[in-house]
Amino acid sequence: MTRHVTNETPVAPPRPLPRPGPRGPAAREPLWRDLVGEVLRGERLAQERTIKDVAEAARISLPYLSEIERGRKEASSEVLAAAAAALGLSLGDLLARTHGRLLRLTSRHTGPLAAPGRAAARRDGFCLAA
Template sequence: MVLLRQELGDVLRDLRQERGHTLRQVAGRASVALGYLSEVERGQKEASSEILASVADALDVPVSQIMRQVSDRMATLEGITAHPFDDMSGIPDTIPDELLDDVDRYVPSAR
């Protein structure tokens, strides 16, 4: 069984280490007890949304990026290999001028 808290802890640890920060530095910046943050990183404790936001801020990483990484890891572990919109090869990367004209007509500040 894939545990969200374990994957979240792994992502937080990876991000902290990639940035060259110690657990003590991040705990101090996030105003989180060192032992508690250690338990979160090891997947032993759940992180509240407030704690997650504080740690994300201390790491200078958006919470959405952390959650995306956690989601991607969980999907891989669950055997889901791709997001539904990852393969957009069949969709043109340009918008026809006629459609852009319509957008300009209805939303002048869109471009």
Template sequence: MGEVLPLRPSSTPASEQEPLWRELVGAELRRERLAREERLSDVAERAGVSTQYLSEIERGLKDPSSEILSAVAGALELSVRKLSIRVARASVSASGTYGALCLAA
């Protein structure tokens, strides 16, 4: 059987590792929800997802489908395009070390 490779090399300190897309998206969704002073349950209900699932998305533990991402963003009155732009800007301004964001479909 083949060798199992970790997703994040352990030799790179955690502070220098590039964050995962789902972590950046989750953080931006949480920032928007908190800025609007809304509860997880309120946004989750409008998006048609469980509160637990929305919490996992915000914490970067789940990688939502485009349909779910659209529903959650819409519940916060954002488009997926606008959310993506915010995430890209936040990731660059936070550290300046990640450069351009490359997404794969």
């Protein structure tokens, strides 16, 4: 009996879909770029400034800043620092506001859905991984 041998790598089986949790179907984790864009746009609108004004002050093209605000582009730290500075913020301010938004959206230990009698978890750290 002859055996046919191939050099093909076995294909991993597909990952199972997330199971619904106690609060319903598993929610998609927010993307950092979406949150950064929301913070930038929110600050710009709070200052009643146009995207053109901020793009010019930051020396970023208007279409590129628009893409960042909509979460379509993953901006470099230099670009984020320039956009933040154009809005009167430091890069640290921008990242801290984005981090706060991320915690509010993803925290399982605070807010109305927290377990009764359970103390809110304290989160002082900040981690950004690529």
